Amino acid sequence: MTTVLNIEKLCVCYGTIEALHGVSLHVDEGEIVALIGANGAGKTTLLKTISGLLPAASGTIQFRGASIGNLPAHRVVEHGIAHVPEGRMIFTNLTVKENLAMGAYRRKKSDAMRSDQEYIFTIFPRLAERQQQIAGTLSGGEQQMLAIGRAIMSGSKFLMLDEPSLGIAPILVQTIFEKLLEIRKERGLTILLVEQNANLALETCDRAYVLETGQILLEGLPGELMDNPKVKSAYLGG
């Protein structure tokens, strides 16, 4: 199995306070790896550091064999990493179609871009129906679909999703997660999924890590973690 992302002993600080204390994890080609953990565990910090939005204090981040730790964000994007941030961060004053076009700003081949846009509209018909709608007026779930669509438009094969279920109606959450599995299969994507909803994350992923106060506490297959008494009581509500 080819390792796509490999992180070793990563430490990240906000000023003098260390938020990640020596995190090591890896994501292999084609996997969906979930990172679960409570509020403030450091999940967002980890994704932001991979994306180059926060500096690493120490440790290494390798992506497809290249060292990307402490590269600026625009250079990390060039390696083929797409980050769908918490809160989605779509361009609220632009239309759905314009938002998708913004996702593809680095790409030169307009044919591939057109076919990706067609693909996104097939996967998310709601976006197709709303192509000309101002993105800020979409529902939370539709905005999440748009954020995922925009990431696909970047042409990246590695997607990092930060809390895609947050603030979204349960029925749409289900749809979005089903679509993620479909997209992974059809597009050959590799996904690092940060999710507070551990049930949902474990139902979706191939492997998961539990992050607790800036440290990896556990790693395992979804079934193993679901049966783990600690995970059950702390994250699965029973």
Ligand code: ATP
């Ligand atoms: P959530 O699910 O609530 O987003 P999280 O697991 O993503 O939580 P982070 O947002 O990564 O957690 O936060 C990890 C720790 O770093 C927390 O203790 C948080 O207070 C702290 N932290 C996050 N951002 C900053 C910042 N800009 N300045 C100082 N401390 C921060």
